[in-house]
Amino acid sequence: MAINRRARYEAHVPTIEPGSQEPSRISRTYGHKGWSQDPEQSPRQRPREAERVSAPAVLTDLKPPGGPLTGTPAVSVCVLTKRADFVRASNARRQGTPGIHLQGRKRAEGEAAGIRVGFTCSKKVGNAVARNRAKRRLREVARIVLPEMGLDGWDYVLVGRKDITATLPFDQLIADMRRAMKKVHG
Numbered sequence: 001m002a003i004n005r006r007a008r009y010e011a012h013v014p015t016i017e018p019g020s021q022e023p024s025r026i027s028r029t030y031g032h033k034g035w036s037q038d039p040e041q042s043p044r045q046r047p048r049e050a051e052r053v054s055a056p057a058v059l060t061d062l063k064p065p066g067g068p069l070t071g072t073p074a075v076s077v078c079v080l081t082k083r084a085d086f087v088r089a090s091n092a093r094r095q096g097t098p099g100i101h102l103q104g105r106k107r108a109e110g111e112a113a114g115i116r117v118g119f120t121c122s123k124k125v126g127n128a129v130a131r132n133r134a135k136r137r138l139r140e141v142a143r144i145v146l147p148e149m150g151l152d153g154w155d156y157v158l159v160g161r162k163d164i165t166a167t168l169p170f171d172q173l174i175a176d177m178r179r180a181m182k183k184v185h186g
Contacts, residue, residue, distance in 0.1 A: 077114070086120065086157055091105075092106075095180040095183040098168070098172075098176060099176035100173065100177060101158075102156060106153060107154065117155070119158050121159070124162045126163070134160035141174055150181070
């Protein structure tokens with residue numbers, strides 16, 4: 001069987017033959033009235049001011065499920081966002097409970113004041129839906145427990161546990177957090 005050498009290059013041959021005349025143009029009265037005649041778009045006008053300004057995430061902005069907080073916490077609770085803060089907290093005090101794993105660290109004198117908290121769930125916890133559910137529950141536990149038991153100048157990291165954090169009864173999760181806080185501080 002003979003192979004045609006020219007057949008190999010057939011894919012690179014243009015499929016549309018060039019026409020001998022300029023393509024026809026539909027006049028504006030019969031064409032689309034919304035389209036401009038200029039094929040290039042005008043540059044988009046940008047807003048002169050910022051559209052949004054994001055504020056730091058604060059856990060005390062939310063209302064608890066039982067109603068509003070009875071009093072405002074003495075210190076603010078902010079969320080950890082930088083990896084270095086998570087690493088420093090993981091190298092400090094730790095306490096495991098059936099529902100959560102708590103890591104806590106007292107910050108140095110020169111660092112920011114207030115309580116800071118971070119949340120993490122590894123892929124061992126499950127898929128993205130399971131991890132997000134576990135983190136939502138950890139956020140709610142921290143919002144309830146930290147204003148009453150957290151100490152000013154401390155960083156806390158709450159780590160979700162596989163198949164437990166998302167399914168444990170919520171009262172048990174709060175009790176685990178309180179028990180872990182006592183052990184980390186004591």
